[in-house]
Amino acid sequence: MNRDNIVIEAHGLTKRFGTFTATDHITLSVCEGEIFGFLGANGAGKTTAMRMLCGLSKPTAGTARVAGYDVATEAEKVKRNIGYMSQKFSLYDDLTVAENLRLFGGIYGMKRSEVKAKTRDVLVELDMVATLNQRVAALPLGWKQKLAFSLAVFHEPKIVFLDEPTGGVDPVTRRRFWELIYRAADRGVTVFVTTHYMDEAEYCDRVSIMVDGQIRALDTPARLKETYHAASMYDVFYALARTARRGE
Amino acid sequence: MKQFSAFLLKEFRHMGRDWRTLLILVVMPVVMVLLFGYAITTEVTQTRTAVLDPTHDYLTRRITDRIAANPFFELTATCASAEEVDALFREGRIDLAVVFAPELASAKAADASAVVQLLIDGSEPNQAAVRQGYAMQVIQEELLTASVASGEPVTDVSAQIPLINVSTRMLYNPQGKSAYNFVPAVIGMILLLLCTLMSSISIVREKENGTMEVLLASPLSPAVIIAAKLVPYFVVGMVNLLSILCLAHFVMGVPVEGSLVAFLALSVLYIGVALALGLLISTLVSTQLAAMLLSMLMIVPTMYLSGLVFQLDAMPLPAQAVSTIIPARWFMDGARRLMIQGVEVRHLFTNFMVLGAELLVLFGLSVLLFKKRLE
Known part of the structure; x- marks a missing residue:
């Protein structure tokens, strides 16, 4: 982790839909190679905040710079430098593994030879070489998920945004998935991840906890537990989340 | 790109x-x-036709033959009574019936009552209209030929079917x-x-x-x-x-x-x-x-x-x-x-x-x- 190099920076980032303030003046900064956990109950405004940071949605107020580019005015450049994995794994089921990788390589303007070499590397790393020409629909959920992550970092972005990437898989598979995240972080990729699982929060370098659209706590898991006199991240989260006034 | x-x-x-x-x-x-x-297809073909002909004279047979020979009609039954015609309609076996009056051949100018009756299944109005027109044309032509041949005016028929020669020409889609x-x-x-x-x-x-x-x-x-x-x-x-x-x-x-x-x-x-x-x-x-x-x-x-x-x-x-x-x-x-x-x-x-x-x-x-x- 490189603490001198800030790659995500938000100041008073706000999004209103009519009279409803989904994200209310959030301020945070994330360093290069950091694994940043972005926690919050359903409806706390995580997804809205993340969409703004990815350049998918324009902020109502405040600013944010991602990979050095303004998310409101330079969304195109932001998108070029990030990877994104949605909750639904977002692969094309009717295409083969190779075709999925080739498609995303093409979308990010990678060369054919580059895509070929990278495809081999990725599948070796995932131990999925045999699946090269299999359709994604036939793969087990855990493999799809690993593949979806590899797709998100296929073009070697500086930052990868993961929106609840481990939904619906068992703890062992989740653990393996986090090994992939660590490996990416070791290569210098910044990981910005939302999750509902508090054991995963413990794996992060720092976490923020959102309640009612605002960031109520932001620190390392160890210091948060200390501050809230809690035994686990679950207790920290529960202490904060129950103050929420807004429902689902 | x-x-x-x-x-x-x-x-x-x-x-x-x-x-x-x-x-x-x-x-x-x-x-x-x-x-x-x-x-x-909306074209009307194969009209199943029954004929009720009590007299069986020269003229009615000519008309019946004309109908039988026409590819538009299919002569499916020759009935002996009106009840028989009715039954065929009810069973859905015919679309059209031609009923000749018993006195057709001997009809005189003074007798203006119907001499040829057409019964048509009207449950499909468009098709019925086409069938009616075609059947009338065939019968009319035959009656006309008959009257010319015998030199007698066929006034009894003209009371029913005006003897105006309508010639229709369809534009753009002649068939x-x-x-x-x-x-x-x-x-x-x-x-x-x-x-x-x-x-x-x-x-x-x-x-x-x-x-x-x-x-x-x-x-x-x-x-x-x-x-x-x-x-x-x-x-x-x-x-x-x-x-x-x-x-x-x-x-x-x-x-x-x-x-x-x-x-x-x-x-x-x-x-x-x-x-x-x-x-x-x-x-x-x-x-x-x-x-x-x-x-x-x-x-x-x-x-x-x-x-x-x-x-x-x-x-x-x-x-x-x-x-x-x-x-x-x-x-x-x-x-x-x-x-x-x-x-x-x-x-x-x-x-x-x-x-x-x-x-x-x-x-x-x-x-x-x-x-x-x-x-």
Whole structure:
């Protein structure tokens, strides 16, 4: 982790839909190679905040710079430098593994030879070489998920945004998935991840906890537990989340 | 450009992988043309006819023979009583009955009562009208010949059937073939069905699977995404258009009287409108099922208000007013006039203008809604 190099920076980032303030003046900064956990109950405004940071949605107020580019005015450049994995794994089921990788390589303007070499590397790393020409629909959920992550970092972005990437898989598979995240972080990729699982929060370098659209706590898991006199991240989260006034 | 081609390749792959969709895309149009061309026909043939002839004289036999020899009629029964005729109608075994009065041959000028009665199954009014006209013509001709031959005036008949020689000449479609009329209509219907329904479903599927989110988070611009989603269906539309046209022209003998270039231009414009409609639907809904229902909801009234099934002139004014915004109406009207009437392009100015305006409005509206979702 490189603490001198800030790659995500938000100041008073706000999004209103009519009279409803989904994200209310959030301020945070994330360093290069950091694994940043972005926690919050359903409806706390995580997804809205993340969409703004990815350049998918324009902020109502405040600013944010991602990979050095303004998310409101330079969304195109932001998108070029990030990877994104949605909750639904977002692969094309009717295409083969190779075709999925080739498609995303093409979308990010990678060369054919580059895509070929990278495809081999990725599948070796995932131990999925045999699946090269299999359709994604036939793969087990855990493999799809690993593949979806590899797709998100296929073009070697500086930052990868993961929106609840481990939904619906068992703890062992989740653990393996986090090994992939660590490996990416070791290569210098910044990981910005939302999750509902508090054991995963413990794996992060720092976490923020959102309640009612605002960031109520932001620190390392160890210091948060200390501050809230809690035994686990679950207790920290529960202490904060129950103050929420807004429902689902 | 490279991004675009990578994305386009994926779209064609989707199409190729899904054999059910492929079947719909390729086989349905051909089946529909053949159905409309051959099976579903509004021409009246094979009228099953019964004759009730109590006298059995020279004249009635001549008329009966004429009917039997006519390919339009099929003499299925010779009845002995009115009850028998009635029974045949009730059993649905005849469409028409010719009942001769017992005194037909010996009828005199003073006797003006009906001498030949035609009974027609009126449950299908249009067909009944055609059958009536044809049967009357045959009988009238025979009576006329008989009267000329015998030198007697056939006043008793003229009281029933005025002896005016009406000569009808059908313009543009001299054989009255319904395939001529249906081919442009079927093209209009198929293009709408494929381009609107399929394109909207294909876009909404990306939303439903969460892949749209990933695509939007990529450097692909929304314009490229939309274009790459629509181009394959444009290609499918063109392929279908040309295959139907060839099938109609070379197999069924439907003429293309007017300018082929103008016809293709009109079709391209119409495909554009159908795709824009599909795009609009895709921005309004978020599930494939909803996209399908909404597409169907738009396609069904189109069928009825486009002049395909029912005549527009005969509709109440509000329905006629609604029909003026239906793209298929303008396409079918234009296509019919180009193919069958062979009119010059300048007579289709309104058709081109309306379709062009609709293309702009629908496309503009969907781009607006698409962008709004991103805000």
